[in-house]
Amino acid sequence: MNFGAKIQHPGPLQIWMSKASGDLSSYDGSGDWFKVYESGPTKFPLTGAAEEWGVYNKNIITFTVPKDLAAGDYLVRPEHLALHKPSGTEFYFNCGQMKVTGSGTKVPSATAKFPGVYDSNTAGLSPKFSLYQNAKSYPMPGTTLVTCELSLPMSRITRGMREETKQQ
Template sequence: MRFLIPLLLAATAADAHYTFSALIDGGTSTGDWVAVRKTVNWQNNGPVTDVTSDDIRCFELSPGAAAAQTVNVTAGGTIAFQANPDIYHPGPLAFYMAKAPSGQTAATFDGSGDVWFKIYEEQPNFGGQALTWSSNGMKTPSVTIPKCLADGDYLLRIEHLGLHVAQSAGGAQFYISCGQVTVSGGGSGSPTELVAFPGAYKATDPGILININYPVPTSYTNPGPAVFTC
């Protein structure tokens, strides 16, 4: 029995974590790790907790190893990620994009440098016994690609930030994946507030170092840049 208890605890911890393994376009899934770069946590579902680590960018198992496919998406349309098993922890969902520079594709681009812009961030629900988020329990979180975004190849980064034990530095849990997309039908939009990963966040940012339970916050500041809008 003394050996069984640690195994059960480990299994419970793994079940409480999650990955984002596939893109879903028009209701059709690409399949796991086909258009999404395989992450370090593809087997154990564990999070990134160090915002200064290169893992905070795309959490790639083999940095520089592209996914096999790139998905075509239309500017103004929506695309989703598959969560496995679902978004379990309370905390905000965010989406970022980074345009592949001239001469590169979504498959060859590593996402380094001040290239990332935010296209969505989630605010919590206030007024309860703790901060809560509508993304909690989601299986296929989706985002709308900005209608004015310039055509081209992009990395699409999903980030869910688990804040259930974020009251001490290093307690926040980041669940991250990067998909490969080609945007068409867009415009001339060019985001100006660009950030790098790592670099965009500090462990002491008020949206990362926070007790969501007591005293219950009455406001929340999402980490990172403002959301790009057309």
């Protein structure tokens, strides 16, 4: 996934997917979302430095799509949750479209809705979480990560581009 700009704020990056129930061009994203990627801190204790996070200074992220995921049209939502302001998290997100083909049948059970998955009491988001207090652990916000036994590397998705991913 090419963001077109480098990630400069401290905080996690997560990538979510949601299967369209019908025509993707009219899907509004109100369905269930599941997390396929997350990147948090790379070292502890946290001191507030952006360099402590795995996605710092990156503009391209490679993630995997579960190989056994049900075929269909999906929205993909990358989100960077910037934690540098103690008064609240800054959300940087976008959406892209993806077609998944193959014989997979998996429908993830750990899902969330947007809006609704986060609030001011969500663990891992400010003001509840402060990266300036030498934290020795970090609770990734949202649902658990969807996993499977095998996965397919995801090629780049750039803004405004529709890409087909085939499962083998």
